[in-house]
Amino acid sequence: MENDAVKLSPLGDVVAVRPGYPFRGAIKEAPRGEMAVVQIKNADAERGVDWQALANTEPTGRKQPDWLQGGDVLFIARGNRNxxxxxxxxxxxxxxAPQFYLLRVKDDRVLPAYLAWYLNEFPAQRYFEQSAEGSVVTSIRRQVLESLxxxxxxxxxxxxxxxLVDTARREKQLTEQLIRNRExxxxxxARGLIQ
Structure with missing residues (x-):
């Protein structure tokens, strides 16, 4: 009989954790800017990134941008929703944006979509709640994330x-659409009763 034991590994051993792009000061919108910026307001664990709503800007500083690519996972490290x-x-x-960590899987034993799912589930969320620092605006340090x-x-x-996660999301979207249609x-x- 096969051993169904699940191996545990520190996140930092299987994922490269990089900070978001280090903008100097506020992100200044430039409609013809060469890069778009994913900010916290554009990212949702269930719906993904609202690509149409991203602000365009120009790079600041000398750091070469770490361009996002398919298979990446963004982790919101600052605020109440980690x-x-x-x-x-x-x-x-x-x-x-700098409020994120960019996670790139470097171990072919881990699917990026699975990683994102696990980071949003109870065991990881509880770990983040217990490890968060700050009183008004909390944050998760890189070392804490890598030690998960x-x-x-x-x-x-x-x-x-x-x-299963994809199916549950589709079911939820269909249910919400049915509710909107019924409303x-x-x-x-009601309008027909008044006329």
Whole structure:
């Protein structure tokens, strides 16, 4: 019989953790800027990144931008929502703001979508809550993130989890659309009663 034990590995052993692009001061919007910037307001753990809403800007400083790519995971390190966002694909040249850590899987035993899912689940979220620093605006230090114990099931199991997550998201979207449709129908019925 196969051993179904799941191996635990510190996140930093399987993922390269990089800080977001170091803008000097506020991010200044430049409509014809050469890069788009993912900010916290553009990222949601369930819906992903709202690529249409990104601000364009110009690079500041000398650091070469770490361009986002498909398979990356963005982790919101500052604020009250320390969640991960999986980037299935990136439509253009974009970077993430300094409030994020850019996570790139460097171990082929881990699927990036699985990593993002696990970072948003209870065991990891509890770890972040207990490890957050700051009183008004909390943050997760890089060392804390890299020390997170990451369970690594086999790739088949990871893919099964990712498929379940995708199915649950689609079901939720369809349910929300059905609710909106029903509300519109009831509004039309109510308007018809008045006329």
């Amino acid at each position: 969640v991960a966002v999986y980037l299935n694909q990136v439509p253009g040249r974009a970077v993430c 114990p990451l369970p690594i099931p086999d790739l088949q199991r990871q893919q099964l989890i990712v498929n 519109q129908q009831l509004t039309l019925v």
